[in-house]
Amino acid sequence: MAPGWQKAGKPVTTEVAAQIGMVLEDPSSGFVGALIRVENGLLVLEDRRGKQRSFPLGPGFWLDGKPVAITPAKRTADGGPTHTASGSRVSRTNAKVALPSRIYVEGRHDAELVEKVWGDDLRHVGVVVEYLGGIDDLPAIVAEFAPQRGRRLGVLVDHLVPGSKESRIVQQVSSPWVFVTGHRFVDIWTAVKPSVVGLEAWPEIPKGQDYKTGICRALGWPARTQADTAEAWRRIRAQVKSWRDLDPALMTEVEKLIDFVTADHADTLEP
Numbered sequence: 001m002a003p004g005w006q007k008a009g010k011p012v013t014t015e016v017a018a019q020i021g022m023v024l025e026d027p028s029s030g031f032v033g034a035l036i037r038v039e040n041g042l043l044v045l046e047d048r049r050g051k052q053r054s055f056p057l058g059p060g061f062w063l064d065g066k067p068v069a070i071t072p073a074k075r076t077a078d079g080g081p082t083h084t085a086s087g088s089r090v091s092r093t094n095a096k097v098a099l100p101s102r103i104y105v106e107g108r109h110d111a112e113l114v115e116k117v118w119g120d121d122l123r124h125v126g127v128v129v130e131y132l133g134g135i136d137d138l139p140a141i142v143a144e145f146a147p148q149r150g151r152r153l154g155v156l157v158d159h160l161v162p163g164s165k166e167s168r169i170v171q172q173v174s175s176p177w178v179f180v181t182g183h184r185f186v187d188i189w190t191a192v193k194p195s196v197v198g199l200e201a202w203p204e205i206p207k208g209q210d211y212k213t214g215i216c217r218a219l220g221w222p223a224r225t226q227a228d229t230a231e232a233w234r235r236i237r238a239q240v241k242s243w244r245d246l247d248p249a250l251m252t253e254v255e256k257l258i259d260f261v262t263a264d265h266a267d268t269l270e271p
Contacts, residue, residue, distance in 0.1 A: 013067040021128040025062040034128040036098040101152040101261035110188045147177035154257035157182030179260040191250040
């Protein structure tokens with residue numbers, strides 16, 4: 001047999017520096033939580049219900065569906081970029097301990113795009129972004145979160161337009177400590193400017209056809225399997241370098257969410 005046959009097809013573990021707010025899964029226990037601090041060689045994760053567990057630094061975690069080994073955070077050297085991908089001026093201070101407040105987005109792709117453009121800003125203010133896998137149970141999710149002063153919840157919803165299913169669900173949520181907003185795009189993919197992937201405009205996908213499949217076909221990319229869809233999103237996301245590659249409508253709503261969930265802590269945040 002050829003050398004290395006036993007490892008063929010197995011996912012490769014990559015090293016990733018610890019970042020406050022990153023959402024990790026411990027597959028052995030099934031625990032999923034946001035990293036809120038690193039202390040004495042341990043990662044402290046907090047799940048959506050506020051339960052905390054500690055795990056040693058190193059391998060054994062999953063991040064964005066891939067196996068990773070978490071290493072100590074690297075210090076930023078002087079002479080680096082002066083602005084983040086969202087256009088904010090870079091702060092040379094360390095990331096803050098995660099706030100009790102949270103931002104929820106609908107799906108994994110939404111979370112990945114927010115992380116790519118606003119990740120540095122969110123770590124600076126200590127805000128964690130989690131994805132829900134849909135908002136059909138949003139009222140129950142909000143109740144479980146138990147929002148209050150100092151523990152705010154912001155939610156970003158896809159296709160939040162009058163008369164949509166999403167708009168009817170959002171109308172069921174009412175709390176001064178919850179802010180639900182959204183954008184007109186059916187899927188976060190098309191919040192990326194079409195010129196980024198060489199299109200003049202995103203195609204109209206007929207009702208009844210899977211939206212992501214339709215986009216892949218319009219781009220001439222494979223669209224038969226979930227792996228094809230995942231690769232298509234990777235290609236789109238890879239072309240996003242900064243806020244300039246996104247529709248301004250998405251920029252506006254994400255900035256509103258960040259302002260809302262940090263409002264009770266504004267006097268503790270550095271400019």
